């Protein structure tokens with residue numbers, strides 16, 4: 656599992672993907688997009704990996720956007736393919752059935768902000784800065800940013816940030832719900848790993864079913880969502896982990912989930 660632009664570290668059921676182009680502030684070139692596609696295809700089939708963290712190399716950037724030297728060469732035909740390719744990989748991330756935590760350690764701009772938005776949980780360092788600066792380049796966000804940012808922080812705020820191209824600092828990101836938690840930079844990865852370990856300690860079947868139910872929120876009505884929730888809740892109650900979890904509580908002991 657070697658990638659030209661990514662580092663992959665696996666420990667205790669948690670995989671950490673680091674986008675590793677620090678000299679270009681981890682900007683997403685075509686190789687990085689391909690590597691991200693491959694790494695998620697690989698991790699999907701790794702049964703012993705329960706949670707994934709994605710971060711950027713160095714202390715300055717998570718991902719400073721799509722690689723502008725490649726953007727500069729796009730025309731109206733290649734631009735559509737470019738946007739659709741990125742969207743499909745970020746959709747794969749959003750649809751991934753294992754939780755993915757973005758540990759945002761610096762600039763998360765353009766495609767970097769969109770990558771964080773596609774993840775299921777976002778935590779950030781105090782030094783993180785988010786933004787969709789595409790308008791400064793004469794383009795609009797093309798990897799799902801107009802859609803996911805508007806859904807996450809509301810369309811009025813998303814319109815302001817996209818049209819002004821202003822950056823959002825970590826405190827503001829926390830205030831508007833763009834990130835869940837903010838940590839000093841030297842505590843970010845330990846905190847993200849400790850959240851991942853907590854999630855990895857639950858029954859993974861229930862984790863996947865909870866994610867499936869939550870994911871439906873943007874696609875179906877409340878009524879349909881509740882129907883889905885009831886079916887998935889019922890599925891949980893057919894698992895050994897359900898028996899173990901409830902019996903452990905009643906027996907005043909810690910549950911030992913087997914993911915069955």
Ligand code: COA
Nearest residue numbers: 678679680682719720721722723724762764765766788789
């Ligand atoms: N694409 C390609 N290269 C990028 C990049 C990007 N999105 N973002 C940064 N880089 C490169 C710079 O060109 C520079 O390379 P060089 O040393 O070979 O000249 C290197 O990364 C360091 O960036 P630099 O601009 O010198 O750092 P800075 O601290 O002065 O500024 C930013 C940091 C993030 C504010 C600035 O790099 C920036 O605005 N980047 C573009 C962000 C953007 O518009 N992203 C959306 C793209 S759709």
